[in-house]
Amino acid sequence: MENPITDAGGWSDRYASQVLSLLRIVTALLFLEHGTSKMFAFPLSAASDPPIWSLFWVAGAMELVGGLLLLVGLFSRPVALLLSGEMAIGYWLIHAAKGPFPILNGGESAVLFCFVFLYIAFEGPGEWSVDCAMGRRRDLSGPNGYYESGHVRAD
Structure with missing residues (x-):
């Protein structure tokens, strides 16, 4: 029996780029909140007004500039790589000193941001991005395929 979601050419192939865009946008919005908290004290947190x-x-x-760039999908790969590094450094400098387990040292979000940004750095911003709209990526596999250069589907 065929699975319309996971089989080749199914929803997972057809909508992968849009879901990647949603992941980037939601992650950027959450990350941007860390930047606005530090830089503008909104929302107010223990890290506000450094x-x-x-x-x-x-x-x-x-976090502020990178979050905004990722939100719109501009220079997504290099920005995501820098932010991934920032989160790795943040984890090891701030959270790991409190203990080895992220759930106990408060570092779960730093680890998660680090790896989501690393994924975006390698996979790209998704179809709904300024990078894509500006033609920084070329569609090599047709109208329903991946737009990223280097991704060739085996249909």
Whole structure:
């Protein structure tokens, strides 16, 4: 029996790029909140209003600018790679010092952001992005395929 969701040419193939875009957009919105909290004290948190040029201030600037760029999908791959590194450094400097387990040291979101950004850096921003609209990527596999250069479906 054929599965319309997971079989080749099914929904998972047809909508992969749109779902990737949704992952990027939702992740960017959540990440942007960390930047606005640090830089504008909105929403107010323990990390709000760090001293200028401190490690938390630089992280907040990266979260704000990087979150906005990822939200619209502009320069997505290099931005996602930088933010993945920021989250890895943040985890090891801030969270890992409190213990080895992310659930106990408060580092679950840092780990998750790190790997989602790493995935976006390798996979690209998805179809709904400025990068795609500007023609930075070429569709090699037809109107229902992946738009990313280098992705060739085996149909």
